[in-house]
Amino acid sequence: MRNVNLLILLFVLALFSFEGMAKQFYRYKNSDGALIIKDQLTNEMIAVGYDILNDSGRVIKRVGPGKTLAEEEQERLSKIEQKKAEIQLQQKIRSDAELLRQFSSIGDIIRNRDAQLLALEQRIKIQESKSDLLKLQLEDQQKQAATHERLGQNLPKLLQNDILATRQQLVRNEQNSNLLEDEKIKVASRYEKDIVRYKELESLRKTLKKDAKENDGSQPVIYDCPDPRVCQRAWQLAQVYAKDNASGQIEIITNTLILTSKPEKDTEIALSFSRIPAPNNGNQIVLEVSCNNTEQGVNLCKSNQVKKVRTSYLSFLKERLN
Known part of the structure; x- marks a missing residue:
């Protein structure tokens, strides 16, 4: 009886060993479109993708096409560039925070x-x-x-x-x-x-706060660019508007900022135009009018004269862009 039990145990262990050693097969389509089955992976299979089959021919897993060396290198370079962009963004955020902390105007x-x-x-x-x-x-x-x-x-x-x-x-x-x-x-x-x-x-x-109720005449005027070509033309016209309406001369002109000299007298006004990013990869041109930092200057910025400078800007653009 003892020998019989021993034989049964050995038989069961053999079954488990056989199942544990069950062979897998790999199936793929070659360049001619024919299905090929092999018992070992090849580089061609990895490149085009393959199915893993059990010994009964049933699909256990599907594996997609592998990346070429060029694709892997491109992915590696893309990750490096992405990391660089993230670092530059963090540096810019810290730099902007320091600029705003250090200066109030x-x-x-x-x-x-x-x-x-x-x-x-x-x-x-x-x-x-x-x-x-x-x-x-x-x-x-x-x-x-x-x-x-x-x-x-x-x-x-x-x-x-x-x-x-x-x-x-x-x-x-x-x-x-x-x-x-x-x-x-x-x-x-x-x-x-x-x-x-x-x-x-x-x-x-100021653009983010444009809907706030302000009574000091400092609300910005915002032009939403419909496309890059029109935006560039509007930016050129902003220089003309600044020359015609500011009391002083233009001191700074860049691709993103037009700034006239600051007001020195209570009767003078300064204009600034900023080209900033807008939603959906667009751009906005923001006009701001400023006056001398005195009571008379504040009153000037609230006056109809300055209000007209602000409100006339969009109609000025419309007439010349159409």
Whole structure:
């Protein structure tokens, strides 16, 4: 009896082992459209896709076509570009947040810019004063050298060293002055970018609040561009409108910002146009009118005169774009 039970156990284990070792087959269509079944995967199967069959011929799983090496490389590069774009977006968000935290208005940015430029200009003048003194010093040293030569005397070593040192100081001074001039250009460029970006952010904020009830005459006027070609034409017309209606001259013109000089008197107005993204990959052009930061200036911005400047803009565009 014991032997019989042992035989039954061995038989059951054999059945399980057989099922566990059940063979799988792979079926695919070759380039001629014929169904091919094999017991091993091939590169051709992976490329075109295949079915996994059990030993009874039943489909266990369907596997789609594999990616080519070129497709895998393209996918890898796309992921890298996507990651770069995400990092750049985060950097831009942090930069925008810092810009808004640091400045409360474009006027603040301009004042900071002018202060830095003035400091650099003063340093340049100091360098120029040093150079003038060094030139006088060199001239005196050269006169001493000429006297020694007329007397037929050898030029003293100390005087030779002094002349060489003065010339070297003049060269260093000139280099420092050039570096400071380059820094002035960089500072002006950096602050111009800050002004443009701040205005874009300010316009976006005002656009989002355009339905709010405002009584100070500062509501923006928004033109929704129907397509890129018309938007470019409208942007060119915005420059004309700014020249014709602002009190001062245009100070900044970029692809996204037109800004006239700020009002200095209570009777002056400034215009700014911002081209900002809109829903559905479109663009909007936002007109803002500003006045001097005084009681009279505030009243001017509430006046019919300024109201007409704002309300006439869309009709101005309509007449010229149709």
